[in-house]
Amino acid sequence: MNWGYPGYITLGILLALLVLGGSIAMWLHRERVLALFVSKDRVQELTASMPSWEYWTRTGLIMGAVTLGCLALASPRWGYVLEKSNANSLDVLIAVDTSRSMLADDLVPSRMKRTQLAIQELLKLGEGDRFGLIPFAGSAFLQCPLTVDQEALRQHVNLVNVDLIPEGGTNLGDAIDAAMEAFEDHEQDSHKVLLLFSDGEDHDENAVAKAEEAAQNGLRIFTIGAGTPNGELIPVNYCPACDSSNRPDRSRCRVCNAFLTPNKEFIRDENGNAVRSRLNESMLEELAETTGGFYLRLEGAQTMEVLYKNGLAPLPKSENTSTMVRRQRERYQWPLAGAVGLLLLEMLWPMGRRRRPAPAIAIILALLLPFSVEAATLNQAAKQYQQGEFALALQEYEELLRHDPGNPKLHYNAGAAAYQAGKHNEAAKHFRSALRTPDLKLQHRAFYNLGNTRFQLGAAMKNPEDQIPVWEEAADHFEAAAQLNPQDPGAQRNLKFVRHKIDEAKRKLEQLSDEVPLDGITRFKQDDEKEYTLRVWPPDREQIPERPYWRMFALDHYAHGVAKVSDSLRAQAKALSPAEYGGRPPAEPVLSGTWRFRFEPLFSEFLPMNGPFANAQVENSSWRYNPAAFQARLPDVPTHAVEYTLIDPTDNARLAAGPLDAPLQPDAQNDFTTPREDAYPFTTLQLNLSPTEISQLLGVLEKITGDEELPLAELNEKIITWLHAHHKYTRQTRIPEDEQNDPVVRWMLTEEAGHCEYFAYSYTLLARAAGHPARIVCGFAGGEWDDKTESWTNEKTDAHAWAEVFDGNQWIRVEATPPEENQGEGEEPEQNPNNGQQGDSQDPNNGEGDPNNPNNESGNQQGDQPTDEDRDEGDLPPELLETLRQAERLLDALKTDEKPLSAIEAEKGQPGPRIRRPKKDW
Structure with missing residues (x-):
């Protein structure tokens, strides 16, 4: 609501107070005043016939009439009406870029939202001018013709979004053509202005030529840059059904109407690189200067003030005949009618006690009905x-x-x-x-x-x-x-x-960090709350090895079952762009081309990579790279999927030594008497064991080597053979609660089964005991090819730990973990070729039948299939019967004192029989 003459409101209040004061004085001195005109008897009659409530009611009616009369003089106005007017105004067409790049959020909350707010500010400044709206992307059209109805134009502006025009791109030339066509239908002598909001990433080579043609026809172009020169990635949400790109705020696909999951991704080019949209100020400046306008960067509300004050306001305005102008409605009739009604009511009010006030009350209520109750509700x-x-x-x-x-x-x-x-x-x-x-x-x-x-x-x-x-x-x-x-x-x-709070929540997750306890990898693999995945798009599928290893980080420090990155090695991470292959010639052949990676969130701050690389591009610009250990790290655990690319990487079967590895000479021997510096690379030789545990470890090494000094290749083979002979692979090993003894050394002295951390940590300690620098590595191993996405996929069950040993010139990958029964290290059970079911049974013959009976092709059924309780055990081979009996005894032992399998075998005085399966040599 507006007031034409608000000063009358104050006058009305003063007059009402004056009437009230006069009425009070009249009431207090009513008898004396009446005595001046009538006799004393008549005074008593008149004062007795008018009760107090009636007097004050009449006074209130007069006060209300005076107040409403002054409100009518104040000329209240609300609502609008369109009228024809020969007004002088500017003709301004607003062209808005609706390409996908306007989703970038380098302007808060986005380029598109900030553009819409800027247009709203401009409409306030240009009241009385005619505005129109032209959305454009790969093409352009006139959405709202020139009009002075700003409310209608605001509604059109709010409807503008990146889905409005199906053709992609930013065709500035089409926007200029659409503006020229719109101005052809209006007066020739009107002053034509095109206000163009865009990031300037033009895909039309004729934009400047179109601007020159427009200048010859009297069109002046002002350009507003939406974005920043540094630019930002363009967020989208890809439909899982049709793979079309959608705005991140959409709940259904714009193409197939399928439901969308809230998953923020980014637009990519043909090579799979994330597209960063940058503000092209030179293009926008050239367009504006060609037509006599100027360019401004959108930086806030003051941008529109500068534009209107320095650009639009100085232009001469033309007379627009038969222009529909929106005027505010005069509403003085309502308070005026109320004032007249109250005066009539006061005049017709009967004197004396004998009249009933009900009709008057009805009239008052009737007069109140036309007024809105909105203010009361608010x-x-x-x-x-x-x-x-x-x-x-x-x-x-x-x-x-x-x-x-x-x-x-x-x-x-x-x-x-x-x-x-x-x-x-x-x-x-x-x-x-x-x-x-x-x-x-x-x-x-x-x-x-x-x-x-x-x-x-x-x-x-x-x-x-x-x-x-x-x-x-x-x-x-x-x-x-x-x-x-x-x-x-x-x-x-x-x-x-x-x-x-986000950091606290991240610490509660099962993650792969640079400090891995003995069961850290396995515990993560068994956490089924969420399937974390890694996807890799190679240049050629044939470049992926049969069993790839995606390396994340190397752990050089070990103590009491916990491996971690030492502080000295962590300090080698660099924030600058890494040198090619860590500044040294690669030890493996180069896998030429661009490798794209997508790493799911809430998993680790380390990025899985196949090996050293020539160059890398990561979405998070604050990532750090450690060339000493070839590992890339984000500032913290990402909450959104991370996409990155490697240029010409290598495999990690062998890694070239760096400058920090120089002290590790080929003939270095560890006598464990002279304390070494607690810094990398000497941490790769430290055992951090008690004297008793060192003696036990050397005893195991003596059994493996026969107390001979062996070449590294032969030593590796003997250590792995010994570990496989004494320990099976499992994911269910219970970590002993022993704070005094080292759990890995204790495990090596038994014949218990263990998971990948046990084998990797055991090999590392044995190699260090033999005088060879070694470290533990974590990442992904294995996986499978996904034909739908044409990518190599790893699930969280593929998380794995292995070792790397230094041979004097390079670091060599060592896989110490044996396969699970008929499986690969740390992999999910494969399908049995005999029955096609996935086996989870603890039976050593696990779906393969009797290995001593080649005619038995079906074997035992797996999984949750019911068993025959009346079977004749005499029909089973002796080896299988013995294994079943041991399994039953193991279950009974676990229910009582939780003895391991080795303890049960020790009661017999000899190792139990073993049925070995053929194992793939990784």
Whole structure:
């Protein structure tokens, strides 16, 4: 509502107070005043016939009439009406880039949203001018013709999005052509202006030529750059059904209407590299200067003020005949009618006690009916909110939104009420709607409260995997609020708090970090809460080995069952671009081409790689690379999938030695008497065992080597053979709770089964005991080819630990883990060729039948198949019967004192019989 002459409002209040003061004086001195005109008897009759309530009612009617009369003089106005007017105005067409690059978020919240807000600000500045709207991408069209109806134009602006035009690209020339066609239908002497919002990444070579042609026809172009020169990646959400790209905020695919999962990805080029959209200011400047306009970079509300003040306002305006102009409606009739009605009511009010006031009350109620109850409802909602009745306040605000659905302030108030009522999903919906406001202060508050809402939604979740993405959104909202108002300490404080909670949640996850306990890899593989995967797109499928190893990090320090990266090795990580192949010639042939990787979130801050590389590109620009150990690391565990590329990498079967490895001479021997420096590379020779444990370890090594000094290749073969002969592979080994003795040395002295960490750690200790530097490596091993995505895929069950030993010139990969029964190291059971079922049975013959009876092709059934309780055990081979008896005894022992298998065999005085399967030599 606006007032034409607001000064009359003050006058009305003063006159009403004057009437009230006069009425009070008249009432207090009524008898004396009447005595001046009538006799004393008549005075008593007149004063007795008018009760006090009637007198004050008449006074109130007069005061109301005076007040309403002054309000009518103040000329209240609300609502709009279109009228023909011969107004002088500018003709401005606004062209908006709707290509995918406008989704980039180098402008908060995105280039497209910031452009829409800027247009809203411009419409406020250019009231009375005619504006039109032209969206363009690969093509352009006139969405809204020139009009002075700014409300209609605002609705069109809010509808602009990147899905509006199916043709991709940014065709600036088509936008200029569409503007020229739109101006052909209007007066020839009108002053034509094209305001072009774009990032300038033009795919049309004729844009400058089109601008020169437009300048000859009197069109002046002003360009606004949406973006930053550094640019940003373009977020999209790919449909799992049709693989089409969609806006990240869509819930259904724009092509096939399939449901979309909230998975933020980025647009890629033909080579699979992430596309970074940058602001092309030179192109936009050239277009503007060609037509006599100028270029501005979109940096806030002040950009539109500068544009209008220095660019549009100085231009001469033309007379537009028969122009429909939106005028505010004069509403003085309502208060004037009320004033007249109150005066008539006061004049017709009967004197004396004998009249009933019911008709007058009815007239008053009838006069009140035309007035809207919206103000009362809004006040009631605010009152309920202040009283803590948040659910009722939310209902009132939602009722108001039914009448005014696009009101950002109502959405904000409804969001605040829903938040206080604990309805956080509804609160988030309303706060998002409030972000559409051009008011940056309200937008800042909406971002701030949306961050609070998303945090509360995450806090209500139990699993860290679910909490972290929601809290990341909360952090983004707090960051946006802090950017809109840098003076707000609350946004900065909440942003810091949410980041701390995200770090806490990440620490609760089973991850692969640079400190791996003895069961760290296996515990992660057995965690079935979420399937983490690694996808690799090689230049050629044939370049992937039969069993690839994707190396993540090397652990040089070992102590009491825990391997980790030493501080000295960790300090070698560099933030600068890595030199080719770590600054030294590669030891393996180069796998030419570009290798693309996609690493799922919440798994590890280390990136799996096949080996040293010539160059690399990682989405996170703050990643660090350690050329000493060939490992890449992000600042923290990512909450979104990480995509990166390696150029011309090599395999990791052999790794060239670096400058830090120089002290490791080929003939170095470890006598364990002189303490070595606790720094890399000497950490690759340290045992960190007690004297007793060192003696036990040397005893095992003496059994393996026969107390002979063997070449490294022969030593490796004998150590692996000995480990495989005394230990089987399993994922179910129980880690002993023994704080005094080293668990790996204790395990080597038994014949218990173990997982990959036991074998890798045991080999490392034995190699170091023999005087050879060795370290533990973690990553992925194995996997399979996915024909659908044409990529090599690793699931979390492919996580693996192996070893690397130094031969004096290079580091050699050593696989010490034996295969699972008829399986590869750490791999899921394969399908049995005899029955096609996956085996999980603990029977050593596991679906292969009797190895001593080649005619038995079917073997035992696997999995959860029912068994025959009445079978004749005499029909089974003796070896299988003995194995079944040992399994039963093992189960009984585990129920009582949890004796390992070696203890049961020791009671017999000799090792139990073993049925060995052919094992693949990895």
